[in-house]
Amino acid sequence: MISRLFATFARCAFAGALTIAAAAPAFAEEPPTNGGAITFALSPEPPFVLTSINTTLQMGIVGSKIMEPLMALGVDLEMRPVLATSWEISPDGLTYTFHLREGVTWHDGEPFTSADVQFTIMDVLKKLHPRGRSAFAKVTAVETPDEHTAILKLSEPAPPLLVALASGYEAPMTPKHVFGGTDIPANPAINQPIGTGPFVFKEWEKGNYILLEKNPDYWDAGKPHLDRIVFRIINDASARAAGLESGEIDIAGLSPVPLTDMVRLQDDPDLTITTDGYAYMSPFMLMEVNTRKPPLDDRRVRQAIAYAVNRDLMTKIVWMGYGKPATSPIPSPVEAFHAAEGTIPAYPYDTAKAEALLDEAGYPMKGGKRFSITIDPIPLGTDYVRTAEFIKQQLGKVGIDASIRSQDLPTFFKRVYTDYDFDIDSLYYGAFADPTQGVQRLFWSKSIQPGVVYSNPTGYANPEMDRLLEAAQSENDPEKRKALYLDMQALAMTDLSVIPLMETRFATIASAKLKNHTITADGVIGGSFADAYLIAD
Numbered sequence: 001m002i003s004r005l006f007a008t009f010a011r012c013a014f015a016g017a018l019t020i021a022a023a024a025p026a027f028a029e030e031p032p033t034n035g036g037a038i039t040f041a042l043s044p045e046p047p048f049v050l051t052s053i054n055t056t057l058q059m060g061i062v063g064s065k066i067m068e069p070l071m072a073l074g075v076d077l078e079m080r081p082v083l084a085t086s087w088e089i090s091p092d093g094l095t096y097t098f099h100l101r102e103g104v105t106w107h108d109g110e111p112f113t114s115a116d117v118q119f120t121i122m123d124v125l126k127k128l129h130p131r132g133r134s135a136f137a138k139v140t141a142v143e144t145p146d147e148h149t150a151i152l153k154l155s156e157p158a159p160p161l162l163v164a165l166a167s168g169y170e171a172p173m174t175p176k177h178v179f180g181g182t183d184i185p186a187n188p189a190i191n192q193p194i195g196t197g198p199f200v201f202k203e204w205e206k207g208n209y210i211l212l213e214k215n216p217d218y219w220d221a222g223k224p225h226l227d228r229i230v231f232r233i234i235n236d237a238s239a240r241a242a243g244l245e246s247g248e249i250d251i252a253g254l255s256p257v258p259l260t261d262m263v264r265l266q267d268d269p270d271l272t273i274t275t276d277g278y279a280y281m282s283p284f285m286l287m288e289v290n291t292r293k294p295p296l297d298d299r300r301v302r303q304a305i306a307y308a309v310n311r312d313l314m315t316k317i318v319w320m321g322y323g324k325p326a327t328s329p330i331p332s333p334v335e336a337f338h339a340a341e342g343t344i345p346a347y348p349y350d351t352a353k354a355e356a357l358l359d360e361a362g363y364p365m366k367g368g369k370r371f372s373i374t375i376d377p378i379p380l381g382t383d384y385v386r387t388a389e390f391i392k393q394q395l396g397k398v399g400i401d402a403s404i405r406s407q408d409l410p411t412f413f414k415r416v417y418t419d420y421d422f423d424i425d426s427l428y429y430g431a432f433a434d435p436t437q438g439v440q441r442l443f444w445s446k447s448i449q450p451g452v453v454y455s456n457p458t459g460y461a462n463p464e465m466d467r468l469l470e471a472a473q474s475e476n477d478p479e480k481r482k483a484l485y486l487d488m489q490a491l492a493m494t495d496l497s498v499i500p501l502m503e504t505r506f507a508t509i510a511s512a513k514l515k516n517h518t519i520t521a522d523g524v525i526g527g528s529f530a531d532a533y534l535i536a537d
Helices: 002-014 058-063 114-128 161-165 235-245 259-266 300-308 311-317 349-358 382-397 409-417 463-473 476-493
Strands: 019-021 037-042 072-075 078-082 084-089 095-100 139-146 149-154 199-205 207-213 228-233 269-276 283-289 323-325 371-377 398-405 424-430 498-504 508-511
Touching: 037 058, 037 235, 072 398, 078 084, 084 300, 095 114, 114 139, 114 149, 161 498, 199 228, 235 259, 259 269, 283 300, 300 382, 300 476, 311 323, 311 382, 311 498, 371 382, 371 409, 382 398, 382 424, 463 476
Parallel strands: 037 228, 371 398, 371 424
Antiparallel strands: 019 084, 072 078, 084 095, 095 149, 139 149, 199 207, 207 228, 269 508, 283 424, 283 498, 323 498
16 A cells, blocks of 8 residues: 555656646545544543644644645545646756635634745754654745745655645644744643644643634535544553444544453444544654664674563464564655565564674673663553553563663653663654655754754764655655665664664554545545544434
């Protein structure tokens, strides 16, 4: 599916001058009904709601109902208009012209204009977005000849640009009149978001719920169909499962229940389970290793850790088979660039090799222990804690004494991405359709930006890696791009500042009465729910 997604923007980027009109999304067969409220189980509670500066998925789930992108990708991977009605790309790939929808207003009544597009791309996405520094690196200016035309000027072609803009999670338009000239992360509006979307932020009772209400002035006449969405903060996975079964909860995403409960829920006729809506993200689990400090600054130690973790067993035992062991930082769903088996260094489970490397690095076993490290799992539920516990047990077999540190999400973000006060973490990233969009940030030295989450916290800086990544950013020849990314993967799997663990398979569980909740490639994470509705009893 990801290779089809790449083909979508490849056609746009390489075909010369073209005007793109959008395909209609696929809808449920029943005519939509209006009214009603739904409860969406959310965990953990996001620290704020603005994914243009922090791409935590829980922020996207809430923010995408409030803030909108220029375009969206349907589950059929066809582009469809949102705030842009059409767009053209010049034959040389250096000019993108977007024609904006007229009559759109922000929730506070101010008009949405090309100035907002310019501000979002140049001042927010390029500077503060975890992936924006690479995805929009070639955008040098956004011209605004009138209020409804935005012209992006590029220094070189940027093949993944359209797809990077086609998600309410990845690239929500951000109001200039609210955030312009301010310290954006400190602006109070990150907790009271203002958008153009089908739902308006109403109330946030910390630790309990976030309430959104229908936008009566939404530009798409007759929508949204729902009156309100209540995001209930439910951190206990068993409580989420019970709520879905009882009907107290209408929908939850990102595999919201214990995997041991998934089989039972699959047989419940009142529920639907889908893995659609995650193609845009292509998630995978990994460990980030802080290369700034010994013993982790030694490549042999990092390689030993990779040999010491049985990824096959972890996938089966911890994740109940809802995934696939990872062998590269570009996961296999990104078929156009994924390195085939045998073409790059591999680390099958081998404790003997792990111990030999640790001995060679100068860390012999003494009293059953070589050295101690701390694991910081991302605090997104019990499955991530269990992953850290599995890694701890595996490392203990080769003499690495690992302790697990628990914390809330804001503390995790500050520790890992601002203070760099960690040894290894374990979490998931989105690889997305193109490595420039999702993978480059992990290895590019220019992605080391204190305070920017999901952006090279390991301190890894290798001039050869930078050269490969920067060459691939603007290479128009697909075969040459693939060759560059094969070399990049070989280097990444040699240096191992990031240790791939598992290609993740997420699921969304919903009431059978809730229709059209997943009609875009970014699903519940980036979909607006403008088309979602409840069928009558």
